[in-house]
Amino acid sequence: MERAIFAGGCFWCMVQPFDEQPGIHSVMSGYTGGHVENPTYEQVCSHTTGHTEAVEIIFDPEIISFKELVDIYWQQTDPTDAFGQFEDRGDNYRPVIFYFNEEQKKIAEESKQALQDSGRFNQPIVTSIEPAATFYPAELYHQDYYKKNPANFERSHARRAAFLKEQW
Numbered sequence: 001m002e003r004a005i006f007a008g009g010c011f012w013c014m015v016q017p018f019d020e021q022p023g024i025h026s027v028m029s030g031y032t033g034g035h036v037e038n039p040t041y042e043q044v045c046s047h048t049t050g051h052t053e054a055v056e057i058i059f060d061p062e063i064i065s066f067k068e069l070v071d072i073y074w075q076q077t078d079p080t081d082a083f084g085q086f087e088d089r090g091d092n093y094r095p096v097i098f099y100f101n102e103e104q105k106k107i108a109e110e111s112k113q114a115l116q117d118s119g120r121f122n123q124p125i126v127t128s129i130e131p132a133a134t135f136y137p138a139e140l141y142h143q144d145y146y147k148k149n150p151a152n153f154e155r156s157h158a159r160r161a162a163f164l165k166e167q168w
Contacts, residue, residue, distance in 0.1 A: 010087075031092075078095075099130070
């Protein structure tokens with residue numbers, strides 16, 4: 001098994017697209033990149049911890065590759081918006097592909113360049129590619145939110161869903 005960490009706005013919206021893929025062992029909502037150990041949701045939302053909401057994916061590279069995960073990632077975000085995603089604004093919602101090794105970094109950078117070169121977007125691709133940091137799981141009520149609270153998930157996902165349908 002290998003790990004991947006992606007940030008693309010609210011972590012509730014980032015779980016389902018990966019959770020439904022073959023070769024995915026688990027997808028966990030959490031926080032990464034900050035300076036406070038074991039932060040709470042309230043602390044992260046205060047913009048004082050430096051953390052970004054993200055998902056940690058444990059996957060079987062024999063079934064699904066990191067490159068395939070990155071391809072799925074792009075189709076969940078607005079890669080031209082560095083200051084949040086859709087309704088979610090601020091540094092804790094910034095889009096980031098975190099890497100664990102040089103191979104993941106190379107795949108992410110090449111994929112970002114290919115997306116920029118594709119002309120799909122008329123603005124620069126600003127998603128960051130950064131080394132992975134400690135990942136702290138979010139509180140239990142955030143895990144599998146789309147399954148536990150489908151109506152609220154759909155409401156909070158509406159702008160994102162419309163953008164994704166139009167762009168991808």
